Amino acid sequence: MVTISLREETRKKILSIAGELQKEKGDRVDFDEVINYLADAYTKRERNIELFELFCRPVQKARFKDLYALLIKERRIDEQRG
DSSP states (O other): OOOOOOOHHHHHHHHHHHHHHHHHHTSOOOHHHHHHHHHHHHHHHHHHHHHHHHHHSOOTTOOHHHHHHHHHHHHHHHHHHO
16 A cells, blocks of 8 residues: 555545546445546547547558548538438
């Protein structure tokens, strides 16, 4: 077990998150669970940024005109679906 120092404002934020998690779980939640929840959320967010960057890279051997035409076609299909 390790002791960490928190400012009062931070402690209140963690308590608030703990309350929300307790409502979701229907069971008591301690600071360790809250900190793990926040760490997991941060890690997941970081992975999503990496995935976003992967999908934003230029497509090799693709012509802009072809990709743009495909985008317009798909948007029109979406609009027709309503």
